[in-house]
Amino acid sequence: MSPPREIDRRRFMLRGLGLAAIAPLLAGCDRLSQTRWLSRLLGAGERVTHRVQRTLTLRGALAREFPESARSAVFPPNGTSEPTAPAYQTLAANGFADWRLEVHGLVERPARFSLADLRRLPARTQITRHDCVEGWSAIGKWTGVRLGTLLDAVRVRPAARFAVVRCADVMEASGQPYYESIDLVDAYHEQTILAYEMNDRVLPVAHGAPLRLRVERQLGYKMAKYVMGIELVERFEDIEGGRGGYWEDRGYEWYAGI
Amino acid sequence: MPAPHTWIYRHRLPTRVCHWVTALCLLILVPSGFQIFNAHPALYWGERSDRERPLLALKAVPTDDDELRGITEILGYTIDTTGVLGASSEEGERVARGFPTWATLPSSQWLAMGRQWHLFFAWVLVLNGLIFGLWAVWSRHVIRDLIPAGRDLAGLGASLRDHLRFRFPTGERRYNVFQQMAYVSVVGILGPLIVLTGLAMSPWMDAAVPILPAVFAGRQSARTVHFLATFAFLGFTVMHLFMIAATGVLSNVRSIVTGWSRVLDEGETDEPTQRD
Numbered sequence A: 001m002s003p004p005r006e007i008d009r010r011r012f013m014l015r016g017l018g019l020a021a022i023a024p025l026l027a028g029c030d031r032l033s034q035t036r037w038l039s040r041l042l043g044a045g046e047r048v049t050h051r052v053q054r055t056l057t058l059r060g061a062l063a064r065e066f067p068e069s070a071r072s073a074v075f076p077p078n079g080t081s082e083p084t085a086p087a088y089q090t091l092a093a094n095g096f097a098d099w100r101l102e103v104h105g106l107v108e109r110p111a112r113f114s115l116a117d118l119r120r121l122p123a124r125t126q127i128t129r130h131d132c133v134e135g136w137s138a139i140g141k142w143t144g145v146r147l148g149t150l151l152d153a154v155r156v157r158p159a160a161r162f163a164v165v166r167c168a169d170v171m172e173a174s175g176q177p178y179y180e181s182i183d184l185v186d187a188y189h190e191q192t193i194l195a196y197e198m199n200d201r202v203l204p205v206a207h208g209a210p211l212r213l214r215v216e217r218q219l220g221y222k223m224a225k226y227v228m229g230i231e232l233v234e235r236f237e238d239i240e241g242g243r244g245g246y247w248e249d250r251g252y253e254w255y256a257g258i
Numbered sequence B: 001m002p003a004p005h006t007w008i009y010r011h012r013l014p015t016r017v018c019h020w021v022t023a024l025c026l027l028i029l030v031p032s033g034f035q036i037f038n039a040h041p042a043l044y045w046g047e048r049s050d051r052e053r054p055l056l057a058l059k060a061v062p063t064d065d066d067e068l069r070g071i072t073e074i075l076g077y078t079i080d081t082t083g084v085l086g087a088s089s090e091e092g093e094r095v096a097r098g099f100p101t102w103a104t105l106p107s108s109q110w111l112a113m114g115r116q117w118h119l120f121f122a123w124v125l126v127l128n129g130l131i132f133g134l135w136a137v138w139s140r141h142v143i144r145d146l147i148p149a150g151r152d153l154a155g156l157g158a159s160l161r162d163h164l165r166f167r168f169p170t171g172e173r174r175y176n177v178f179q180q181m182a183y184v185s186v187v188g189i190l191g192p193l194i195v196l197t198g199l200a201m202s203p204w205m206d207a208a209v210p211i212l213p214a215v216f217a218g219r220q221s222a223r224t225v226h227f228l229a230t231f232a233f234l235g236f237t238v239m240h241l242f243m244i245a246a247t248g249v250l251s252n253v254r255s256i257v258t259g260w261s262r263v264l265d266e267g268e269t270d271e272p273t274q275r276d
Helices: A005-020 A022-032 A036-056 A086-093 A115-120 A147-154 B013-038 B111-138 B141-146 B150-154 B156-164 B177-200 B203-208 B211-215 B219-247 B249-258
Strands: A101-105 A111-113 A123-131 A137-146 A162-170 A177-183 A193-198 A212-214 A227-233 B005-009 B056-062 B068-074 B077-080 B086-090 B093-097 B260-264
Touching: A022 B013, A036 B111, A036 B203, A086 A162, A101 A147, A111 A115, A111 A147, A115 A193, A123 A193, A123 B203, A137 A147, A147 A193, A147 A227, B013 B111, B013 B219, B013 B249, B056 B093, B068 B093, B111 B141, B111 B177, B141 B177, B150 B156, B150 B177, B156 B177, B177 B203, B177 B211, B177 B219, B203 B211, B211 B219, B219 B249, B249 B260
Parallel strands: A101 A227, B056 B086
Antiparallel strands: A101 A111, A123 A137, A137 A193, A162 A177, A162 A227, A193 A212, B005 B260, B056 B068, B068 B077, B068 B086, B086 B093
């Protein structure tokens, strides 16, 4: 007994409907992407990832360090590769002799460090993998001073919760300055350094001269270049866009561990 | 006159719910994954991305008359894929983009939003998979229905012959051996693989569990395997939909929605034209 034609037609229509439903569904998701509430809902994913990854991990767990032979032949710079701000250009023209790193905010003894000051402090060298949010990875060698060493020197007050990194580069697309923030767990991490050397040479301008942050367990955009100052704060809601970083203000996750 | 039939309860509630949650997850995760991939549309092997040696790269190359040609470079071979891969139109203009707008979520280039969709629904997929996995083991669904038993394997030859002749069993009470193998490999291998390769791309996880990227030969290989696993999922989905179409959309949809399925009584089950 063969099935009646009626059922055949119904079946065919259902099949068509099933596939045709996908396009409007994705178009709907497209429109939802523009709403604030959806972005806030999906943001729950970031909070869960942050909570779970941090809970399951030893605070001091180190990012893998590689042998010299693993280094990338070419380490492509990303973001700003030549800051245009006149103040920065003046500093660069002088080999950053007049540049000072200002460490301030919720600290007992605010301080300003010259490059020579930083080089006199104990140095750490690490060959690590740099993971860009875009998906690529490059391996490079970084030498600098541990951020923890500087924080100990200025004596962080108990109220401080985040280290906000201020940068010299103004992003071309928006005219806004680059900045970033990390919590104190990351700030005191063994591998969190302010690097002044890359691959055994003075840090090139394209990679953030004179000083760039390395936060080895997070994505590249956390590793601010052209560092001018570090401010210890209790909260970052009142800084720039209020989400803790230049890209964070543009929808990227503050927790860039994945 | 309808043939003599019996109603059987084919899919229990956890199976049905987890099935549809998985379907929704794939519908979001695949296009949002392509959105993320488009930020750097190339794949590599190992820890690093050495840009002169990609396994796969979707590129846009300008032509003499100021147009863009889409080029897919795969293992050293190049294919012109203009309009689909490498270069395709966005708002009426041809632009450089790995996958075309109809395959990505959001449709236009928007990495931050693609990541939000992807990383949220990745959690939904993981929780859904854990719930299904635990339930399926606890309820003996795995042992009883999914892992091929001796009698299933004994029917392998006959089942293969039937499949090759497009004679698909429609009224069986038990999954046939090819269904068992397909479902077990998706739930037991592909699912965990796509989650682990996803986690291996996380710099934080790599610090916490160094063996994770190591088993995939590095972060960039993990990304490549993640990509291949996506296409394995897509391949499974295409086969799955084809088999549903071939064995009766109505009865299949009915049983995965309500759980109930109508089977013909013994003696008539192997006649494939008689169904519904």
